[in-house]
Amino acid sequence: MDGIESTRIIKEHWPGIQIMVLTTFQDESNIRQALQAGAEGYLLKSASIENMAQQIRTLASGSTVLDAEVLKTIMEPDYKSFDELTDRENDIVECVARGLSNQEIADDLFLSAGTVRNMLSVILDKLEIRDRTQLAIYYLQRNEE
Incomplete structure (x- = not known):
């Protein structure tokens, strides 16, 4: 053990x-x-x-x-870089930071809500971030620098 x-x-x-x-x-x-x-x-x-x-x-x-x-x-957790994400994943992160729901993101990006949900899970895993709120905060902080 x-x-x-x-x-x-x-x-x-x-x-x-x-x-x-x-x-x-x-x-x-x-x-x-x-x-x-x-x-x-x-x-x-x-x-x-x-x-x-x-x-x-x-x-x-x-x-x-x-x-x-x-x-x-x-x-101060050491999160991964947004450079590790695809362009589409970065689009989703930006939408999350704008406060959009999965359905609103799907509508904006011409995806299904299920695809957005799945991609969001992949993004959180890649960046080692717990939830979408933490993702939005991290995104906004990184873009202020």
């Missing part, structure tokens, strides 16, 4: 044990899963020995510990 599942099982049986995840994985999904499983800390193996020692002492004192890079990952 992996560390996340191990954390979940340990916390079920011994909830008082404090768990620090020490890993190379810095993606948002792993971080959130580890914390949801009950880990009180998440530290990257790339941290200096001095930093690791300090973080472990902090955890032992009862505080939650997140590596600075981990916190940055959670607060």
Whole structure:
């Protein structure tokens, strides 16, 4: 089993044990899963020995510990570029950012609503974005830069 599942099982049986995840994985999904499983800390193996020692002492004192890079990952996810999308997918993203429904996008782009829904799922997957609201916000922020 992996560390996340191990954390979940340990916390079920011994909830008082404090768990620090020490890993190379810095993606948002792993971080959130580890914390949801009950880990009180998440530290990257790339941290200096001095930093690791300090973080472990902090955890032992009862505080939650997140590596600075981990916190940055959670607060500012590193989304993929819109360059990875086809022209048609970018058209759909622009329509989502304008607040159009799937049916309105379908009407504007001469597609079926089902095709729009399927393409939107592909877009969210490619960009590793959770939902259309997050997609619209990200699109608008990127175009302001």
